Amino acid sequence: MAERTVTVASSVGLHARPASLFAQAAAKAGVPVQLTSAAGKSVNAASILGVLSLGIGHGDEVTLSAEGDGSDAALDSLAELLGTDLDKE
Amino acid sequence: MSDNESKPLTELLAEASITLDASATGRDDAIRQAGAGLLAVGAIDAGYIDAMIDRENSVSTFMGEGVAIPHGTLAAKDSVKSDALSMVKFPDGVDWDGNDVRIAFGIAAKGNGHIALLSQLATVLMDPEKAEALRDATTVEQVYALLESEDE
Numbered sequence: 001m002a003e004r005t006v007t008v009a010s011s012v013g014l015h016a017r018p019a020s021l022f023a024q025a026a027a028k029a030g031v032p033v034q035l036t037s038a039a040g041k042s043v044n045a046a047s048i049l050g051v052l053s054l055g056i057g058h059g060d061e062v063t064l065s066a067e068g069d070g071s072d073a074a075l076d077s078l079a080e081l082l083g084t085d086l087d088k089e
Numbered sequence: 090m091s092d093n094e095s096k097p098l099t100e101l102l103a104e105a106s107i108t109l110d111a112s113a114t115g116r117d118d119a120i121r122q123a124g125a126g127l128l129a130v131g132a133i134d135a136g137y138i139d140a141m142i143d144r145e146n147s148v149s150t151f152m153g154e155g156v157a158i159p160h161g162t163l164a165a166k167d168s169v170k171s172d173a174l175s176m177v178k179f180p181d182g183v184d185w186d187g188n189d190v191r192i193a194f195g196i197a198a199k200g201n202g203h204i205a206l207l208s209q210l211a212t213v214l215m216d217p218e219k220a221e222a223l224r225d226a227t228t229v230e231q232v233y234a235l236l237e238s239e240d241e
Contacts, residue, residue, distance in 0.1 A: 013204045017148045055208030
């Protein structure tokens with residue numbers, strides 16, 4: 001199991017725009033990715049509803065996890081996405 | 090996430106902001122109706138509605154389960170007077186950039202209010218049975234009962 005713990009950089013947290021960009025990227029990752037909040041709740045990272053339901057704010061820590069071939073590369077790129085301010089317009 | 094607390098959905102959604110039998114000519118018309126629901130209760134300035142369309146042009150607010158959550162851009166936060174939710178239901182659906190939308194929840198939020206608000210709404214919609222019941226709701230009482238089921 002590959003894991004990455006990331007601090008969410010989006011200035012307004014993981015809400016509609018960052019959440020949808022993130023979920024789209026997770027859906028294309030090639031492996032199923034789980035997103036877990038600091039409170040310990042896990043959801044499918046490719047589900048916008050799942051991601052939003054976690055209520056992740058700016059500066060919150062989240063953990064990405066995946067299993068199987070390509071997990072490390074997939075998690076690296078998703079972790080980089082979460083570490084970027086996705087809400088810049 | 091204690092700094093992101095929000096009122097329960099049922100308090101944010103005024104009865105005057107709910108329309109259950111709407112029809113729209115397209116996505117932008119649907120967004121304007123959701124915006125009108127927020128305007129009706131004084132939660133926003135009219136300018137916020139254009140910002141809702143700007144936001145939608147930037148990234149779709151379609152969430153799945155036939156639901157979209159139009160809201161303004163960050164730059165339009167000043168047009169928000171109070172946190173509020175509106176709900177417009179389109180029984181015949183609206184073509185939302187290729188997605189079939191049955192419910193548009195208009196969202197107005199100051200500060201970080203949107204995070205807790207979206208979390209509550211997403212948690213309701215993640216239950217496919219509740220999402221379907223919400224799409225099929227014909228009375229405001231049904232809507233409130235479904236949204237209340239997540240209030241703590």
